[in-house]
Amino acid sequence: MLTSNGYVLSPERLGMLAEVPRRERGDREALRARLARDGYLFLRGLLDPAEVLEFRRYFFERTGVADAHGVPRVVDRAELRRVLFGEVVPGPQYEAFCAQPALRGWYEWFLGGETFLHRRKIIRHIAPGEAGIGTATQAHYDLxxxxxxxxxxxxxxxxxxxxxVSLGGLTYLEGSHHRVLREEAAGTLKRPAASITADLPSLADEYDANWLVADYAAGDVVIHTAHTVHAALDNVSSSMRLSTDIRYQLAATPVDGRWQSHWHDRDGL
Structure with missing residues (x-):
């Protein structure tokens, strides 16, 4: 049984995230067509798992929120905030991980030009057993x-x-970017920034679409457009879920200046 913010996802409204097949991985035009069609690219093994696990080890060791196996630990919240927002988020280890050649190089190849990495980069550590509205990322699209x-x-x-899936990774609403693009063009969607809802089952019914899930592995990356609706599942395991979400664009395109400071949970975005 999968839940998000305590809402139970209907098995009739669930599907599997489609991996990019190996034959397409080096075909830029095929990937662009897939992104336009699906709103996401699920790239298995884009990153070296050893690099991912080394950063994971660093994060847990520095923050103390879990042991090397991901088993949660009790920490002083004030000290955690000091370390997270004062050392880890603005630190060289995180910057190097997010700008590693396998990632930046892929974006440069895919976008076809010099890229820009937004400074506001988010790390989420989600403990098990948390449920109820406000405990998992609600449905939204990034734009x-x-x-x-x-x-x-x-x-x-x-x-x-x-x-x-038991750790509570991201889930994507199938084909949602097509409707979002239409409604954005019509000017009928929410302003200013707001999540759509915590009620994923009702949103799936409204869109007549499935929530897509996957068992992710270290080294996997999901690229998604700014119009693709996504949310997080609840962590119903016994381990800490650790993830990061970052944003690249062509350097020559307009940049949202509000996203050029390091992430902080009180930055108002």
Whole structure:
């Protein structure tokens, strides 16, 4: 049974995230067509798992929120905030991970030019057993938070370690970007920034679409457009879920200046 913010997802409204097949991985035009059709690219093994696991080890060691196996630990919240927002988020290890050649190089190849990485990069550590509204990322699409730049920002969601569905990874609403694009053009969607809802089952019915899920592995990356509706599942395992979401765009396109400071949970975005 999968839940998000305590809402039970209907098995009739669930599907599997489609991996990009190996034959398409080097075909830029095929990938662009797939992204336009599906709103996401599920790239298995884009990153070296050893690099992912090394950053995961660093994060847990530095913050103390879990042991090396991901088993949660009790930490002082004030000290955690100091370390997370004062050392880890603005630190060189995180910057190097997000700008590693396998990731930046892929974006440069796919976008066909010099890229720009937004400074506001988010790390989420989600403990098990949390449920109820407000405990998992609610359904939204990224453009509502990035309106002051190009709408061609491409987000990368990266599980920092193996992430089966029980750990509460991201889920994507199938084909949702097509409707969002239409409604954005018509000016009928929410302004200013706001999540759509915590009620994923009702949203699936409204869109007549499935929520797509996957068992992610260290090294996997999901690229999604700024119009693709996504949310997080609840963590019903016994381990900490660790992930990061970052955003690249062509350097020549307009940049949302509000996203050029390091992420903080009180930055108002």
């Amino acid at each position: 509502v938070y990035l309106r002051e730049g190009t709408d061609q920002v491409l987000s990368a969601w990266i599980p920092l370690g193996d992430c089966p």
